[in-house]
Amino acid sequence: MIFQEFGNKEQDYKASNIEYKEKKNYNYKIECKVCGYTFYRQRMNKNFTRKYRCGKCGGKFLVEEI
Numbered sequence: 001m002i003f004q005e006f007g008n009k010e011q012d013y014k015a016s017n018i019e020y021k022e023k024k025n026y027n028y029k030i031e032c033k034v035c036g037y038t039f040y041r042q043r044m045n046k047n048f049t050r051k052y053r054c055g056k057c058g059g060k061f062l063v064e065e066i
């Protein structure tokens with residue numbers, strides 16, 4: 001019971017920490033065209049969408065500068 005509560009708190013902390021970093025430091029938003037899976041990166045190269053595919057569905061990514 002106690003262990004479970006601790007785990008939840010840690011997850012909440014990590015989630016809020018990631019959100020903070022996204023708003024503060026990241027310049028690019030990468031979104032899967034197929035399933036909508038989204039993540040953020042600081043740097044981007046032109047070959048990113050050719051090299052990488054979505055880990056969940058294998059779809060192509062759409063890169064947006066933010």
Ligand SMILES: [Zn+2]
Pocket residue numbers: 032033034035036037054055056057058059
């Ligand atoms: Zn996908």
